Amino acid sequence: MTKTAAKAKLKEVLRDYEDGLAIAPTGYTVKDAVTDWLRYGLNGRDASTIGTNTILCNTHVIPALGARKLRDLSADDVDRWLAGKSKVLSTRSLEAIRSCLNRAVKRAMARDKVKSNVVELCSVPAGRPGRPSKSLTLKQAEAVLTAAEDSPIHAYLVVSLLTGGRTEEMRPLTWDHVDLDGASTATPAIPPHIAVRRSVRSSGDTKTRKSRRTLPLPGRAIDALKVQRERQGWQRLAAGEQWQESGLVFTSAMGTELDAANVRRELRKVLTRAAELPGMDIEPHVIKPDEWTTRETRTSFVSILSDGGIPLEEISRLVGHSSTAVTEEVYRKQIRPVIQTGATAMDGIFGTPPPPKR
Incomplete structure (x- = not known):
């Protein structure tokens, strides 16, 4: 040396x-x-x-x-x-x-x-724009659900699109966490609902504590789940001894849990059919099936609710976020940026303007 x-x-x-x-x-x-x-x-x-x-x-x-x-x-x-x-x-x-x-x-x-x-x-600089999230309009969502009626994931799409559940929460959903009847005589009344308690994560738990939530089911989702239960019964008979009982709501023809890639592939088939439906005003250049993933049923849920005037606080609770700030950050492109508080207050203070003189 x-x-x-x-x-x-x-x-x-x-x-x-x-x-x-x-x-x-x-x-x-x-x-x-x-x-x-x-x-x-x-x-x-x-x-x-x-x-x-x-x-x-x-x-x-x-x-x-x-x-x-x-x-x-x-x-x-x-x-x-x-x-x-x-x-x-x-x-x-x-x-x-x-x-x-x-x-x-x-x-x-x-x-x-x-x-x-x-x-x-060291802070992180701004990078290139990432993959933009997409969402269906109400009319497009109707077309997708129509196109999905003969799809093996019809009930899955209806429930995920109408409740906003994450794909990792929908696939492990079990029948013992589904109540299709509710309890109208209870005080307060209990509507038909699903209880989101599990995830496909290694721990089996949901993404966060607030992700453990109970979601009321719209009538269309109730009907789809009833059909799914009957359909699954026929699949169980057809599979015979090969059927693998799992208690899951959404399964393969053999009773096993749906694979994420298979769900994504079926979704894209449905989107392709939806784009071809006459009179639905959905052109292939608007919905490009190969660019869509199953998580965009959740962004569509947020977008449709926001367009329908549902408060951000309620949307945040339904999607299982810890705060409205998280919802605004994750779904900022899906949230309608309308702030009406000031205008409403001023109308109350000054009154509405008189009609213009002719």
Whole structure:
């Protein structure tokens, strides 16, 4: 080792000592930190969550910053990295990759690999516009439900579109959480409803505590669920010993839970038929089936309610959000921005204007 190299090594050791690091991790890189986080820091998470984070790290974090020694990573490095990524990624994706790096460095910091977390000093720049959310108008929704009458997911579409349930809440819905009769003699009366209590998440629980909610069923949804129950009975007979009893409301022909990809594929078939219905004023260039996903039945629910004048507070409660701020942020394009309070108050104070003189 040369004298210059020895001096540099001594400076690193003294720096570690001053920083209070237990062992001088001079060769510990950003890649090491990220790899350790992916391996040990995601225990208990869904396989899909682990997979998504792994792809983000291997695609965007490690190739750009991985070779950098973690102790030498600066806020300027992170800022430049995010600025470069903002040219090709949406703002939401930028937030995701910054979160991956931030959590990896935070974990390394807790294990004395680095003194501070410079990622927390860096904000996310505006990225490219993300995939715009879409929603059906009332007329389009009517066309879709008409086109879905012969679809295996007819009841699923009716219930999700008319109640605003998340796709991960609808697929695990069980019959013991469905009440198609209600109790009109109770005080107060209990309408027919579904109880959202489960999700396809690994924990089996809903997304948040407020997501556990009871949703009254419109008449059209009640009728669809009655038909679904009868249809499922015939499927059970046809399947015989191959039927797998699950208690689920929406199932395959063998009684198993519907797969997300299959539901999405059936939805797109329905949208294709809806676009072809005569007199429905739905042109293929307006609804492009391949661009739609099942979560957009939920955005359609919000949009239709908002257009119908339902208060934001009520919409927020129905979709299971913790506050109206969350609803406004997630569904800002679906919420009708009408503020009438001031005009209503002034009409009450000054009265309505007299009719114009002719």
